[in-house]
């Protein structure tokens with residue numbers, strides 16, 4: 001078992017993720033369990049640490065489920081479900097999760113006398129809070145407990161009817177063996193008629209026939225676990241041909257002895273990937289299995305010697321396997337690609353941003369200098385971005401236009417109401433920002449190399465925000481965006497500020513003052529070639 005390199009560990013931690021196999025009840029940590037028990041006047045046996053010990057090993061799925069249902073007894077009020085969701089989303093945000101399609105087991109609660117509304121309203125409110133505060137797009141999948149009857153599942157689906165706007169789909173979980181998918185054919189058909197998506201746990205402990213049943217009888221779009229497909233070549237071929245995603249959970253497979261009982265202690269992830277299956281990695285019941293999604297990635301990378309490319313493909317599979325509309329999927333896939341550039345694993349796009357005063361008119365030395373530099377970059381295939389209005393911004397668009405290159409204008413019509421809402425006449429494409437401050441960061445995000453010509457407070461703000469882009473990247477050893485500042489007056493001013501504040505050389509390594517256009521062009525081209533050489537994508 002080789003340890004992954006530090007750079008691969010950072011890559012795993014930071015890459016944007018979608019989590020598709022997570023039971024919200026399985027995120028109930030002993031600390032929160034005791035807090036909720038106290039709030040609800042429930043006496044629990046043992047202590048936080050004895051409960052942590054009890055979660056160390058399980059003989060099989062049923063052994064775990066017994067403990068899991070017992071822990072759920074502390075969840076009674078809407079606020080408890082909100083707190084449970086909030087605690088998970090905080091952890092997920094830390095693990096760079098951007099999308100989470102989350103299972104909940106209403107029957108675990110309704111059979112204890114907790115109303116369905118209490119459960120769903122608390123969880124839904126938690127999701128709304130998470131979207132606003134942690135930028136995680138979360139949704140709920142209602143799971144039927146397969147050890148109960150289909151009639152009870154139908155009763156639960158009926159209880160869910162007034163809340164269909166809070167649920168995207170249905171799933172099937174709990175003890176698999178002896179409870180085949182066919183038992184729930186009718187309730188899944190009813191759910192599909194209501195427009196709900198369908199997933200199902202299958203092939204965790206049950207054989208390949210459980211997977212076939214979930215696909216053919218329940219019409220599942222994703223298979224949760226599904227690792228037992230490896231015992232049937234025919235099923236593997238069918239899953240590959242039908243592009244059925246598998247939501248695999250490496251730590252769960254270890255803790256519930258799936259790996260030891262069925263795969264000689266090895267992780268099935270590598271075999272699944274080698275066969276071309278759409279593997280995703282998830283945490284299942286992280287409060288019981290020793291780690292959240294990043295820990296599951298690290299385990300799989302260690303066990304299967306996965307590379308950054310494998311990790312990337314698994315994350316891409318997950319976003320593709322979400323039930324999001326295509327437009328949103330494309331957005332999250334673009335976040336993945338952007339992350340590859342940001343982390344230095346992919347070569348940067350050829351892109352420069354030019355900042356400067358909005359005063360200089362065509363024909364003035366400053367305007368013509370910025371126009372010339374933009375032309376030099378455009379003729380070498382760089383996109384030239386700017387604020388898209390007049391002065392140096394227009395010179396940048398003009399120069400790119402002279403060479404038939406792309407000129408991006410990052411505009412903010414809501415901030416600059418008296419300016420041309422579509423930017424200057426040389427802008428070839430536009431991007432709109434909501435405010436002055438977001439426009440500055442949007443402009444910096446669009447480009448890998450940042451160049452500041454003379455200007456006033458607006459340009460100085462852009463310089464400072466450009467400088468700050470480096471914060472956080474350096475500790476990961478990610479490449480910093482190089483910032484070129486024309487020496488007079490802003491370059492010298494920047495130097496004075498740095499000196500007076502005692503800023504260290506390491507903190508301004510990515511800032512270069514320039515006197516001639518050739519210095520900028522050569523510096524950018526050299527840096528670009530170096531980054532291209534280091535890239536693995």
Ligand SMILES: [Zn+2]
Nearest residue numbers: 173201224284
């Ligand atoms: Zn599960």
